Amino acid sequence: MPVATALDAFPRPPCAELLGWEMIHARPAEGWVRVSFQAKPQFRNPAGFIQGGFLAAMLDDTMGPAVFVMTEGALYTATIDMNVSYVAPAKVGPIYGEGRVVHLGKSVGFLEAELRDATGLLIARATSTARLVPAEKALG
Numbered sequence: 001m002p003v004a005t006a007l008d009a010f011p012r013p014p015c016a017e018l019l020g021w022e023m024i025h026a027r028p029a030e031g032w033v034r035v036s037f038q039a040k041p042q043f044r045n046p047a048g049f050i051q052g053g054f055l056a057a058m059l060d061d062t063m064g065p066a067v068f069v070m071t072e073g074a075l076y077t078a079t080i081d082m083n084v085s086y087v088a089p090a091k092v093g094p095i096y097g098e099g100r101v102v103h104l105g106k107s108v109g110f111l112e113a114e115l116r117d118a119t120g121l122l123i124a125r126a127t128s129t130a131r132l133v134p135a136e137k138a139l140g
Contacts, residue, residue: 005033006073007065019054021061024096031070031101035062037115039095050090052124055115059084059126062097063111067130070101076138077109077130084126094118107132 005026012021020038027033037058045051064077099113109130115123 005069006071007069010068010073015057016061019058019061023065026069028069028072031066031104033062033066033069033097033099035065035097035099037061037095037097039090039092041092044092047089048091050092050095052084052086055086055090055095055124056082056084056126058095058097058115059113059124060128062099062113062115063126063128064099064130066099066101066111066113067104067109067132068135070104073135075104075109075132076135077111078133078138080108080129080131082126082128084124086124087122088117088124090115090117090123095123102127104132 022036024034024036039050043050043054067075067077095115097115102110102112109132111128114125
């Protein structure tokens with residue numbers, strides 16, 4: 001059963017629409033989210049696998065929502081840096097992301113995420129340092 005989060009009232013941005021982003025489950029008190037994406041044929045590289053930039057965008061769109069949910073919509077993230085490790089090629093179809101807040105400071109957060117395919121195969125993982133911005137300032 002889905003958990004109500006601050007994202008329920010947040011309009012989905014065009015980049016999330018493009019990636020097929022959907023919230024599956026969240027544990028706000030833990031700063032943890034599970035989301036899904038739809039890897040489309042248009043995302044393939046010349047080898048037929050999902051291009052790494054799309055996977056990086058999916059990872060970024062998994063970690064940021066973990067902070068937004070944990071802070072009940074009070075904080076938005078601006079990525080300072082992100083380190084991505086590509087573990088296995090991704091194919092067209094559903095991709096599932098799990099994002100977690102490792103630590104929130106006063107102005108910076110440390111985050112991590114993983115992407116898996118429908119069989120549970122690890123595709124990619126990332127760590128990120130993000131600037132924490134009051135949501136009302138970032139989102140107008």
